[in-house]
Amino acid sequence: MDIALTRHWVQAIAEAMDEHKDRLTQLDAAIGDADHGANMHRGFSAAATALETFQPESVGQLLTKVGTTLISSIGGASGPLYGSAFRAAGKALTAPEPDAAQFLVALRAGLAAIQAMGAAVPGDKTIVDAYAPALDAFAEELDSGGDLAHAAARAAKAADDGAHATIPLQARKGRASYLGPRSIGHQDPGATSTALIFEALAKVVTP
């Protein structure tokens, strides 16, 4: 993972959020407050814009900058969560251009930050339900000798499956938890945006 590729990743996320803005908002309307699409779009547009004039010395610096920008521009629950995740990922990287395994460590730091902050565990119908299985798949692929592209592809698939698997769950964190059993039957917006983030990663690292 180099700086150029990471820039492309953020750019790809911004495009995905733009494209899927309405879908995310609709998912949030069903069990939340109908702003997740606008939130993610605002945040990653801001991040992409911030990167235009930012010349980092490492992937870590770049990711940290993205996180800081997300925190300063999203608000809501997703702002601090995604923002802290990117910041933690960035700070976890020591190598300026991490290899796949080092990148996995960074992604793990991101998930840890989200859980430290939001206290969600798998099954709570949150970001974690897409993020955690994505990392498991990523790690498995690396363990069995796969490269970054393959690992990212499997992570994307796992994140998407994880997002779908939130449908039958009852939310126990965030705004959707207020609905109690009525949150069942709807896909979690945050898990869905996480799946988009991993899909964007897979896209940019696939040669």
Place this chain on the structure above:
Amino acid sequence: MDIALTRHWVQAIAEAMDEHKDRLTQLDAAIGDADHGANMHRGFSAAATALETFQPESVGQLLTKVGTTLISSIGGASGPLYGSAFRAAGKALTAPEPDAAQFLVALRAGLAAIQAMGAAVPGDKTIVDAYAPALDAFAEELDSGGDLAHAAARAAKAADDGAHATIPLQARKGRASYLGPRSIGHQDPGATSTALIFEALAKVVTP
């Protein structure tokens, strides 16, 4: 016209207003503020109730009482107009049990009161457009030798025709005048309630 018959008339008006409440309100919704049915119903119910314990010595006293009750219970434009009409009619009667010609004089005093108060002329799309032709028909029938029953029947028909004839008119008085040309194409609620009043009269005086 005797006291008992006049009581029946007021009772019949009250019943008609109850029955046609929704229609009057719908007509008023189109070009006014959707309260004419409720207003007329409230007013004539109150009048009928007031008469239950009222022992007048003349038809005139009875009509005056009805007018006073309408003024105290309707409000809106129709309260003072109909109330003053009944009061003026009552006060115009000297004979305790007027004949048809004397009753016509009373009805005329009622119309005069409405016009003195509201300054409407025929064609303004108001009560007057039903009331005035009703009196003309009433007078014509008496002139050609008809009795009260026939005169009232012709008046009822003329009032109803007059109410229908308000449809193509543009309102120049009352709330409907605010609509300008948009008031065209709707039947005037007040003219319609006047038609009901004459229809009730025809009903009770027909043997």
Place this chain on the structure above:
Amino acid sequence: MKKFLNTPESVLSDALAGMAAAHLDLHVDQDAGVIRRAEQTRIGKVALVSGGGSGHEPLHGGFVGTGMLDAACPGEVFTSPVPDQMLAAAKAVDGGNGVVFVVKNYTGDVLNFRMAAELAADEGIEVQTVLVDDDVAVQDSTWTAGRRGTGATVFVEKIAGALAEQGADLAAVAAIGRQVNEASRSFAVALTACTTPANGKPGFDLPDDEIEIGVGIHGEPGRHRQKLAPAREIVASTMDAILAESALADAGQVIVMVNGLGGTPLIELYVVFNEVAALLAAKGVTVARSLVGNYVTSLDMAGASITVCRADAELLSLWDAPVNTPALRWGL
């Protein structure tokens, strides 16, 4: 129809009971149909009485209190009160120096207040009537019942109320009320129709992308409809209508009210106010005072009205005078 009510018939009495429970400074006489200050009128003070159909809350009952009205007479929903109410109010609050009736120009209000004024005169109470007719959506011609009374009522009641509180006589209080009315013009736009409890459904049908221009405050349709437009455009044409009639071009200072019709939230009213302020600033007119909120409503109608009042130093100082009512309160 979805409303918080027990029965359509009991809305008014339930709401009045609620007002009585909420505002201990008010005395609500349900039998007489009068809301008045709990405190007796100071001897010699000119009393202000207003009233009209209900469904416009906080108008009028919400403006009863020190520095504004002495009493208000609520009619049935959208129906002028009956003369007995205004007579009872006048008798209850007359301080010996006469009563000003503040009457919005609707046939029903005019006729019922006129009868009440005659009855009051019979009882030896001197009455002066201030007719409010500020709504430029209606042409004041022999073809109509004249301009309607809407938002300016708040300005008339506040400013005449302040002068009365300062001890002015009947003629002076009535005169300033008329002056405020003359200096004020309003125009309203509806995004939806309203539903009266008795009718149970919206007064008119309005497609999802159309708005009704020049509505009154009784759910009656307006002068015409048009496609929904950006707030800036709606405000521009509304202000055109207002400014065309009121010769505000040479007005140094104005009081402005951006008023919600009942179903429009405050955030949108601020958007509207922003456009009004920008437009007046561009014309060199200073917004000296303003109100943004729900003051003269039309049940649950979504929409807004704009009222502009040309104000000199005297009007502004009366505007700033203390007022303590449920809906308007400062300096006390």
Place this chain on the structure above:
Amino acid sequence: MKKFLNTPESVLSDALAGMAAAHLDLHVDQDAGVIRRAEQTRIGKVALVSGGGSGHEPLHGGFVGTGMLDAACPGEVFTSPVPDQMLAAAKAVDGGNGVVFVVKNYTGDVLNFRMAAELAADEGIEVQTVLVDDDVAVQDSTWTAGRRGTGATVFVEKIAGALAEQGADLAAVAAIGRQVNEASRSFAVALTACTTPANGKPGFDLPDDEIEIGVGIHGEPGRHRQKLAPAREIVASTMDAILAESALADAGQVIVMVNGLGGTPLIELYVVFNEVAALLAAKGVTVARSLVGNYVTSLDMAGASITVCRADAELLSLWDAPVNTPALRWGL
């Protein structure tokens, strides 16, 4: 969607510009996303900062002023503000004796305010957070994010604001804020969904004869739906939910707010208040103070919330202390 706006994206900045134009006592810093008193904080006075998503007007910006908040941070519609805003607010209004953050209990608000508190601490500003969680429609359990913060926010801001104005220290101001929150419980019912400008259509579909019970203030669906019922029944079940949690039975005196959610007119709120007052009177509880109106809204949602706060003499005297904000004003 029919709203007064220019574009869905500009609603917030246009509304803030409108607030700035309407309220000259306020300083609206659009860049920083901060609404604060135009006057500098008195040296030594503890400052109160609140904030949250927009769409709840007059909350929070309408409660900035003497005797209440020092600053408010408006987020995007229904979206918590970002930490930068609260940090900027804290820096702008700190009077040297610390800042109280009044935070409604939503994951987003909690997380963003927490980050801001850390950043403020880094800059040497002492921050205490008062978390408001009064909505009994949500069970406070490990299965949820905890009770939401709704109507009690007004009570907390008013009473803690009064104590801060009197010169109390940071711990005392935070403590009374927490005490008010503990003493307060709320419950809301919606007759319609609301429409966010970004979404453009109602957040949920509600049949013409059904209402949504236990809604929050962000357009999210409630706990269940039921058929429309008379106001008396709706209030009875709402008050059951409130009284079950807050042990008000032995409360001598309470402050009550009947709050409109944005699309419900005042006449209906008075009908609701009447039922609340009757029900409390029957239980021997005295309504010592009350508010009836739109204070914590949910855009254009038709509906109402009821908040009850157990109040002792101290809370009542702080409630009565002078306040001068756009939305709450007395004694000044």
